[in-house]
Amino acid sequence: xxxxxxxxxxxxxxxxxxxxxxxxxxxxxxxxxxxxxxxxxxxxxxxxxxxxxxxxxxxxxxxxxxxxxxxxxxxxxxxxxxxxxxxxxxxxxxxxxxxxxxxxxxxxxxxxxxxxxxxxxxxxxxxxxxxxxxxxxxxxxxxxxxxxxxxxxxxxxxxxxxxxxxxxxxxxxxxxxxxxxxxxxxxxxxxxxxxxxxxxxxxxxxxxxxxxxxxxx
Amino acid sequence: xxxxxxxxxxxxxxxxxxxxxxxxxxxxxxxxxxxxxxxxxxxxxxxxxxxxxxxxxxxxxxxxxxxxxxxxxxxxxxxxxxxxxxxxxxxxxxxxxxxxxxxxxxxxxxxxxxxxxxxxxxxxxxxxxxxxxxxxxxxxxxxxxxxxxxxxxxxxxxxxxxxxxxxxxxxxxxxxxxxxxxxxxxxxxxxxxxxxxxxxxxxxxxxxxxxxxxxxxxxxxxxxxxxxxxxxxxxxxxxxxxxxxxxxxxxxxxxxxxxxxxxxxxxxxxxxxxxxxxxxxxxxxxxxxxxxxxxxxxxxxxxxxxxxxxxxxxxxxxxxxxxxxxxxxxxxxxxxxxxxxxxxxxxxxxxxxxxxxxxxxxxxxxxxxxxxxxxxxxxxxxxxxxxxxxxxxxxxxxxxxxxxxxxxxxxxx
Numbered sequence: 001x002x003x004x005x006x007x008x009x010x011x012x013x014x015x016x017x018x019x020x021x022x023x024x025x026x027x028x029x030x031x032x033x034x035x036x037x038x039x040x041x042x043x044x045x046x047x048x049x050x051x052x053x054x055x056x057x058x059x060x061x062x063x064x065x066x067x068x069x070x071x072x073x074x075x076x077x078x079x080x081x082x083x084x085x086x087x088x089x090x091x092x093x094x095x096x097x098x099x100x101x102x103x104x105x106x107x108x109x110x111x112x113x114x115x116x117x118x119x120x121x122x123x124x125x126x127x128x129x130x131x132x133x134x135x136x137x138x139x140x141x142x143x144x145x146x147x148x149x150x151x152x153x154x155x156x157x158x159x160x161x162x163x164x165x166x167x168x169x170x171x172x173x174x175x176x177x178x179x180x181x182x183x184x185x186x187x188x189x190x191x192x193x194x195x196x197x198x199x200x201x202x203x204x205x206x207x208x209x210x211x212x213x214x215x216x217x
Numbered sequence: 218x219x220x221x222x223x224x225x226x227x228x229x230x231x232x233x234x235x236x237x238x239x240x241x242x243x244x245x246x247x248x249x250x251x252x253x254x255x256x257x258x259x260x261x262x263x264x265x266x267x268x269x270x271x272x273x274x275x276x277x278x279x280x281x282x283x284x285x286x287x288x289x290x291x292x293x294x295x296x297x298x299x300x301x302x303x304x305x306x307x308x309x310x311x312x313x314x315x316x317x318x319x320x321x322x323x324x325x326x327x328x329x330x331x332x333x334x335x336x337x338x339x340x341x342x343x344x345x346x347x348x349x350x351x352x353x354x355x356x357x358x359x360x361x362x363x364x365x366x367x368x369x370x371x372x373x374x375x376x377x378x379x380x381x382x383x384x385x386x387x388x389x390x391x392x393x394x395x396x397x398x399x400x401x402x403x404x405x406x407x408x409x410x411x412x413x414x415x416x417x418x419x420x421x422x423x424x425x426x427x428x429x430x431x432x433x434x435x436x437x438x439x440x441x442x443x444x445x446x447x448x449x450x451x452x453x454x455x456x457x458x459x460x461x462x463x464x465x466x467x468x469x470x471x472x473x474x475x476x477x478x479x480x481x482x483x484x485x486x487x488x489x490x491x492x493x494x495x496x497x498x499x500x501x502x503x504x505x506x507x508x509x510x511x512x513x514x515x516x517x518x519x520x521x522x523x524x525x526x527x528x529x530x531x532x533x534x535x536x537x538x539x540x541x542x543x544x545x546x547x548x549x550x551x552x553x554x555x556x557x558x559x560x561x562x563x564x565x566x567x568x569x570x571x572x573x574x575x576x577x578x579x580x581x582x583x584x585x586x587x588x589x590x591x592x593x594x595x596x597x598x599x600x601x602x603x604x605x606x607x608x609x610x611x612x613x614x615x616x617x618x619x620x621x622x623x624x625x626x627x628x629x630x
Contacts, residue, residue: 005233014231040289045317045321045324047321047325056329057328059231061288073288073289087335088328091328091332091335095231
């Protein structure tokens with residue numbers, strides 16, 4: 001779904017933070033805005049919130065230029081987690097190149113996680129995404145809280161899936177970069193396949209990741 | 218059926234916006250005059266392709282600063298070379314704020330539009346599915362009616378067949394009774410005829426003697442030897458018995474004929490009283506008792522009916538009464554009009570019918586008589602006949618007091 005514009009030599013990639021309501025998607029994005037130091041970083045756009053809850057989406061644009069001159073623009077979106085906003089979720093998920101699924105580690109939220117993940121799979125199918133092959137990382141957020149599912153339990157459950165699992169505490173900034181790094185890793189492989197990032201644009205995976213993350217403290 | 222979950226194509230609210238698009242909602246005159254008030258000079262805004270979007274091209278030499286949306290320049294603010302850099306920077310900041318606000322607005326409104334359209338598309342698909350399912354149910358309902366009426370026809374046909382079968386069975390039952398009943402007289406008639414043949418042979422022997430013998434004593438001797446006194450006496454009895462037997466057979470055959478022709482006797486307009494009278498006459502002759510049948514027949518309108526059948530009903534009931542009544546019994550037959558119907562009441566002071574028997578009197582083949590005496594169909598057929606005339610028949614009885622049979626026949630117009 002990535003958008004390559006040969007006129008201005010620009011590749012635009014859409015990355016979506018998905019997950020149940022109040023799992024910390026916007027917090028992830030805010031932390032990335034604060035922590036990342038790429039060549040280009042736009043302002044974070046927060047659209048329509050009500051009581052700290054996203055109604056439309058949040059957007060953080062990032063960009064790096066490959067040695068070939070190709071501008072790679074990453075648009076990081078969050079979706080509203082509440083069940084009622086399914087149409088908005090679908091619209092935002094549409095044409096996504098990668099997904100970070102932000103799960104809430106609290107034991108009480110397990111069912112919401114499952115429902116949201118199933119919703120992600122359904123909506124991916126509805127907007128025509130190949131969910132099986134979609135670059136994705138699953139983040140278990142809110143590790144700083146009590147009453148969370150144990151890492152062993154979560155690892156056990158997700159062992160057989162193809163996705164990288166990251167434990168995080170977005171509020172404290174822990175694991176946010178690691179999650180994003182994980183997505184950039186699988187995203188690069190996919191884009192390298194499609195656009196010959198290494199061969200044509202002389203951009204290696206390390207340079208790509210380092211370029212997007214910048215000098216991470 | 219349309220799957221409501223099928224892929225819905227979305228527009229792209231997250232596309233890259235051009236400068237022209239972002240400034241389309243801005244009043245250009247006001248923007249230009251505001252900029253002029255700050256800078257004290259004319260300016261123009263160009264797209265990243267060099268197209269002038271706001272203002273007029275300015276004469277050179279010029280200053281040109283990029284205008285950024287998100288991260289990249291999507292156009293330029295162009296002013297005269299003499300314009301102060303600080304002021305220019307401020308104006309650029311202001312324009313970029315306008316652009317960002319424009320992006321927010323366009324993204325939000327486009328996303329809103331997309332979601333509304335997608336919700337609407339889903340609603341339409343669901344509506345279509347509902348319409349189709351409604352049509353299916355309508356079709357089903359329509360065919361259901363047809364199927365029910367077909368089923369009803371089948372059941373009606375089965376009922377008719379069952380009725381026919383029952384009728385055949387009842388005829389079979391009747392035939393069995395009749396066969397038994399006929400067998401008896403035919404048996405003794407045969408036996409009587411054999412004996413008669415022997416008697417005729419005796420008379421032939423005597424007749425030969427009579428022709429050749431002149432001696433009266435010898436002839437008388439032979440007469441005695443042949444026991445012809447007894448023969449004549451017995452012969453007479455045999456013939457009477459045989460005639461009686463033959464009459465019984467005839468009666469049985471007639472009953473059978475009446476029974477079998479009950480369905481297709483002609484409709485006539487008659488006075489029911491005529492048929493009551495003839496039924497009473499037949500009943501009196503049929504049963505050799507001194508029973509009196511008192512007739513109290515009122516004036517009745519003539520009705521259209523199968524008179525032969527009704528006569529059969531009256532006779533049936535009278536004979537039933539006659540058969541059980543004592544010699545000094547009384548049967549009274551009354552007819553009158555009541556509430557637009559003809560009422561015929563036949564009352565006897567016979568032994569009455571016990572309750573457990575009364576319950577079954579209309580049941581086919583139920584009889585209290587000896588095998589061969591009755592078919593158990595008399596009252597069954599009578600009730601069928603009355604019902605065919607849209608009438609009703611009721612029997613009330615008390616043991617030791619007598620039995621009342623009431624027949625109600627509506628007067629047809």
